[in-house]
Amino acid sequence: MTAENRRTADLLRVPALDRKRPERRRLISAEIAARASLWTLSAAIVVSYLIVATWAYARVDVPEVTELAESEASVLLTENGLELGAITLQISDIPEGEVIGQSPAPGKIAQRGDSVDLLVSAGLGGFSLPNVIAEDIVDARTKLERLGLNVTVEYMQSEAPAGSVLLTVPPSGTRFYESDDLESTRIIMYVATPIISAGLVDYQLDGLRVAIEPHFTSTAAGDVSFDVARRLSSLFEAAEADVTITRTSTERDVDEDEYRARAARTSPELHIILTVREEGPSGIIVRSALQDEESTARAIYERMIDNQLSAHIVRANLAGQAGERNTIEIVLGSTASAADIENFDSGFWRDHVARAIYMAASPQFSLDW
Numbered sequence: 001m002t003a004e005n006r007r008t009a010d011l012l013r014v015p016a017l018d019r020k021r022p023e024r025r026r027l028i029s030a031e032i033a034a035r036a037s038l039w040t041l042s043a044a045i046v047v048s049y050l051i052v053a054t055w056a057y058a059r060v061d062v063p064e065v066t067e068l069a070e071s072e073a074s075v076l077l078t079e080n081g082l083e084l085g086a087i088t089l090q091i092s093d094i095p096e097g098e099v100i101g102q103s104p105a106p107g108k109i110a111q112r113g114d115s116v117d118l119l120v121s122a123g124l125g126g127f128s129l130p131n132v133i134a135e136d137i138v139d140a141r142t143k144l145e146r147l148g149l150n151v152t153v154e155y156m157q158s159e160a161p162a163g164s165v166l167l168t169v170p171p172s173g174t175r176f177y178e179s180d181d182l183e184s185t186r187i188i189m190y191v192a193t194p195i196i197s198a199g200l201v202d203y204q205l206d207g208l209r210v211a212i213e214p215h216f217t218s219t220a221a222g223d224v225s226f227d228v229a230r231r232l233s234s235l236f237e238a239a240e241a242d243v244t245i246t247r248t249s250t251e252r253d254v255d256e257d258e259y260r261a262r263a264a265r266t267s268p269e270l271h272i273i274l275t276v277r278e279e280g281p282s283g284i285i286v287r288s289a290l291q292d293e294e295s296t297a298r299a300i301y302e303r304m305i306d307n308q309l310s311a312h313i314v315r316a317n318l319a320g321q322a323g324e325r326n327t328i329e330i331v332l333g334s335t336a337s338a339a340d341i342e343n344f345d346s347g348f349w350r351d352h353v354a355r356a357i358y359m360a361a362s363p364q365f366s367l368d369w
Contacts, residue, residue, distance in 0.1 A: 062116060064106035066099050070120050073099045077116055085115030088146040089122040091178045096123030124178050129187070131172035132165050137191045140165045144189070148182040151189055156352060158192035166190040167349060171342040190348075203366040205241040211268035213246045213259050217276035219335050221344035223249065225274040228332065231354035232272070239362065244268075270361060271327040276344075282337030284353070287329040300328055303360035330357060 060081050065073035074084045094100050101119030104110055127147065132140035137153065144151045158166055169188040176182060212233055214225035226249050233243045246262040247254050263271055286301040332353065333340030343349040 059109055060112050062102075062104045062106055062108045062110050065102055065116070065118070066106075068099050069097050070099060070118065073102075073118060081112040082110060083113065083115040085117040086142075086146055088117070088119050088148075089127045090119055090148065091124065091126055091176070091180075091182075092121040093124055094121040096121055096125065126175050126177035126180070129168065129170060129172050129174040129176070132168060132189070133172065134160070135165050137163045137165060137189070140189060144168075144187055147176075149176075149185055149187045150182075151187045153189050153191055155193045156190050156348075157194065157355075158348060160192040160348075162192055162194055164192050166192050167343075167346060167352075169339075171339050173342075174339070190352075203239045203362040205236060205239040205362060205365055208236070208239075208241040208270065208365050209266055209268045210236050210241050210243045210270045210272070211246055211263040211266045212243065213263055213271065213273045215259070215273070215275045216247070216252050216254070217278060217335065219276060219344050220341060224276055224332060224344045224350065228350050228354050229274055231351055232274075232357055235354060235358040236362075239366075241365075269326060270365065272357065272361070273327070273329040274332060275329060276332050277334045279336045280334050282334055282340045284333060285331040287331060288327065299364055300357070300360045303363070304356055 062082065063076055063080050065076055068076065070087065077084055090100065092100060098121050099118050100121050103117045104114075110116075129149075130143060130147075132143060135143075141151050141153070156166060160166055167190040169190075176185070210233075212229045214223075214229035216223060216225065226245075226247070229245050230249075233245055236243045244262075244266045246259055246266075259273075284304075286304060288298070288301070330353075333343060335341065
């Protein structure tokens, strides 16, 4: 390198800067940082404690409630953070109302708010069938089956909400005792389905002459025979039959001969007599003197048994007063029976019986059958 070049390089060399940076100021002091760490740790400990405490609080021991009255058992369960669950009655020689079993068992661990089901003695006096009318089918069936009863469901067309209970057979209030075989006792529960009117008026009965003879019997529910006759008449008329009801709603004392004379004047092809007896067993009885295999009476009886009134007691009586081939007497029940009286008071039951008679009789005469 020449002397000229060295001078040029020395002139271009930049002296190193000796610049001291001021110390940065800490945003968080060591003391504050230490306190924050301590607070975080403390919060974590508190949260952990709360979680453990909540878990421990939620778990409870199921107390022993057997041998207590049902009301006492309910109070004890509530005091221990539990709820009273399903009550099942059992006929027993243990005093009525005393708890004879529980689930979960005593000493088991449960979550606070859980329910405990109780088995309660109904005593030797038995228990009454609860009223489940208008209840939902699931709730009603569960309630009856918890009593150890065998529940059968039958669906019926009705304006009531679909799935609601319309009627039980036997009716609510029926007593069950120690001597009853509950497992073989069948409880029929009628449940509502939407009305399909076409299934009732689809028969072609054009011009069929029908005489409906409702005998009057005073009942707490009123003139039951006439009301069923009126409903039955509407069904036949919808299928274009020619229907005569042989007495008015205000008539009470019509003798047998007058009834027969009124029916005869219509020259009926189908003669239906509706009566209510004042004594005797409960249930519907189908009566006719002629019940050979070819008779209308026999055919109606069999259809009512098989398809329409299977939940009711229906009997045939060969000694019935109805003697014509196409004449049939239907005894709706007895005023001496509490079960029948409850049925008489049910508009659903009256409508059901009318539909059953119509659906059993119409195939004999339908032009499309």
